[in-house]
Amino acid sequence: MPRSKRAKIVSLTKVAKKTREDKSTLIEEVQQNIEKWKYCWLFEVGAMRNAYLKTVRKLWKDSARIFFGRGAVMAKALGTTVEEEHRPGLHKLAKQIKGQVGLLFTDSEPSEVTEWFDDFHPPDFARAGNLATRTVTLPAGPVLRVHSDPPEPFPHNEEPQLRKLGLGTVMKRGVPTLDAPHRVCAEGKPLTAEQAQLLKLIGERMVEFRVVMRARWEAESGEVTQVGSGVVVEDEEGKSGEDEEMSS
Structure with a gap:
């Protein structure tokens, strides 16, 4: 017996997929910022919380541009090989884009950036899979x-x-x-x-929510410097956590 059309379940939610145009726009924006700023930092996020990422974006909005999430697209924007890199040296940074990482473009001096993020580690509630830090x-x-x-x-x-x-x-x-x-x-x-x-x-x-700087590319020299050795905390839900594209 054929199923009644009235019994058909219709989803009322729809998630728009990222289009090729969206990816092209992001690549273009990243490359524009490569040309604008003195430094490009690769950072990793631990105990991922969107609320704290938004706080970072707000506090740095006048002196930096931040991209977070969609790692494959960011890597493509930088260029993953010597032949494809947008500026000399960027392929070394692109190859490190894995997991909960983002890019921070700024003219602020390296010491100022690392000191600021070393001091920014607000406490938060643990999630399933985190290790208890105390009994x-x-x-x-x-x-x-x-x-x-x-x-x-x-x-x-x-x-x-x-x-x-x-x-x-x-x-x-x-x-x-x-x-x-x-x-x-x-x-x-x-x-x-x-x-x-x-x-x-x-x-x-x-x-603690932490942003750990992993590497820094300098526009003037094209050199990539490894800078981070801190440990970040991941959630059981997966390494992508609450990834969202974040720009400021």
Whole structure:
């Protein structure tokens, strides 16, 4: 029996694919900035958060241009071989474009750039797959939000969620309460989705958003200098994290 047309499921969401024109425009913009600025930095992002990337973009909007995401297109713009590179030396930078990396074009001196990004590492909540940086144990008694000042107990209507995340809570005087200490996570161990969510609920931040400079190309000499040795934190969701093309 033929299926009724009325039973057909129609998706109401549609994601526009990047067109060849979009890629050509990005390549052109990158190459225009190669001609404009003294330095092109390759940077890597750890504990990827779009909100913090937007903060970086805002703070550097008057003195730099930043591109993030779509690594293959950025590499093509620079040129991955000596024959294809847009300016001498750029192929050495293009070959390093892998993972959560971006390009920062600026005239600011190298010492100013590295010092600024070394100092910019706001704390954030860990995600599933991140390693716990410390052991967190909730004591017996009311379950508290540690990020409030002073810490305050969870309201009664959030007790079902706490139990769903693994806490053996009971209600006492309308407050979710533990009869015994509960270890949320152990230092050095990967976090589960439930542990990460629970840490977020109680206000425990375990990771830092970081932008680590990996290499620098100088327009005047065409030299590429390796500069970064820091470690970035990746999320279980994948190395691409929350990649978005970011320019300023």
